[in-house]
Amino acid sequence: MFSTVSYTIDSHYCGDQLVSRSLIQKAVTCGMEIKKETSSTCTSILKSNCCRNETSIVKGQKELQNSFFDLSFTQQAICTTFTISYLNLFEGLENTIVPFKDYRAPLVVKSIHKIDEVYII
Template identity: 35%
Template sequence: MALAMLVLLSTVSFTVEKHFCGDVLVDVSMFTEVDKCAMEAQELMLKKSCCKDEIDIVQGQDELKTTSFDDLDFNVHKFLAVFAHTYMYGFEHLPKETIPHKDYSPPNLTPDIQVLDQVFLI
């Protein structure tokens, strides 16, 4: 499961958009367009801009290296064969143990009246 997540996360690409008004970060967005500040509308009329947008692109891996069983070394083939054989045939099947007192029910316990009532002879 961990390896599948690692492959998935290494191949995903995404962009992070940031909108700055002066030196102040106004909005950050990963999946949608960033929200512009109120200064952006005024700047269009004045032709002077103090706002800026930054776009960071995180590129994922495009090509994955796949290896087939035939590409492996002879020593790896030997190890895998021995491991599979040991795993399948290496464990002994133990005989079932018989439990002689399996169906025995214990006797009913009677409560100690002296302890329950806290009455002792001194």
């Protein structure tokens, strides 16, 4: 399944050190980017920027081959029975059976420990 999925990895480096990496959205920056400052009276001031962003694109496979039918009949039977038996392992019992659910404990008439003077120490 993962061979058919394409995804993009966005990375932010400050100097040569990796600051953040993200798969879903843009990578979080370190906050040290230098922006271009302009004013109406002077020219733009540019400073060297130590930060850089890198984007890596991993492309997935577009063509898949169905290899199940390339197997022999016995191999197909083994794969099918293994899959079915593995999936059946996770079926639970319909009702939990508790054999002593309706059992009532007998009433205590006498305290046997006190009568026989036997104490657990």
